[in-house]
Amino acid sequence: MINFVKPEILSQNEKQKLVHLAPYWEKDVTRISKKLNKWLFKFSAEGKGYLKPINPEENITDQLFYNGVNFSNFYNIKINKIKSNPKVLRKFSKMIAQTTELLALCHAVKIIADFYIKIEKSEVAKKRDLVIEMLNDKNYKVFQACKTEIMANIQDDEYIEIVYKKAIIIEGKIFDSSKITMEILSYLKLLFKKKKMSESNMINCNYSLFFSENFAWNLKKHLTNFISNIY
Known part of the structure; x- marks a missing residue:
């Protein structure tokens, strides 16, 4: 799953669009990095380049993406x-939840940078809807990647297909997959209880x-304030 959300270092153009925006994500990246560093300590991997302590005197966004890329490798x-x-x-x-937050924060910043690039290239009447569209696009791709993983672990299942068809993206509305996820999870638990799927398959699906779902929730969380201030 992480391969679908591993961030890429921002381009110079993307960085330029963030120059006049205060990096409000500084506290969050500092908090998350401290938590993840504790996991590196437990694995005896601290100080091996997977994560840098955040230095407020240096570029916060560069440090965020360094940690996002390199912790993904770990x-x-x-x-x-x-x-x-x-x-x-x-x-x-x-650790998994904290990792998804770090990666979601990277993608939130990238969406903000790409948003400014888009509105600079052409006039956009509904700017808030554009940000929501970009948010939904990322979360829906991760949602679809998750569906692929689920189907690979249970093969053909008509009920699962029916549930996934409930996923609908509405213009101007933030896509929420939580109810579908809970319905799928309940069904998978039932299959496992009836011994219709193996433990390893169940673990893969649960994961x-x-x-x-954690990635989606965190991406929405870290874009909410930005969206609310766009008109």
Whole structure:
């Protein structure tokens, strides 16, 4: 799942669009980085370039993306072991949630930069709707990636297909997949209880749903204030 949300370093053009915007994400990236650094300590991976302590004297956005890219690499190395059994997955659920917040924050900043690029190139009447569209586009792609993972673990299932068809994006409205996720999760638990899916398949599905929903929630969280101030 992380491969669908691993951030890319901002282009010079994107960075330029953020010059006159106060980096209101400074407190959040500092908080998240401190929490994730504790996990590096537990894995004896602290100081190996996966995460930098945030220095307020340096460019905050550059540090955010450095941590997003490099912690993703660490996460990719460890996630298969973390998904080895339900107890281990639960043990590291906070690390997974914190990772999704770091990555969502990177994407929120990128969306803001790309928004300014778009409105500079052409006149946009409904600017708030444009930001919502960009937010929805990212979250829907992650939602679809999660669906692919689920279907790969349970093969053909008509009920799952019916539930996923409930996903609708409405112009000007922030896409919310939480109810669909809960319905899918309840159904998967029932399948597992009836021994119609293996433990490993259930773990993979649980992980994909948890990751995608946390990412979506955090992306919305970190864009809400920006959206509310766009007219």
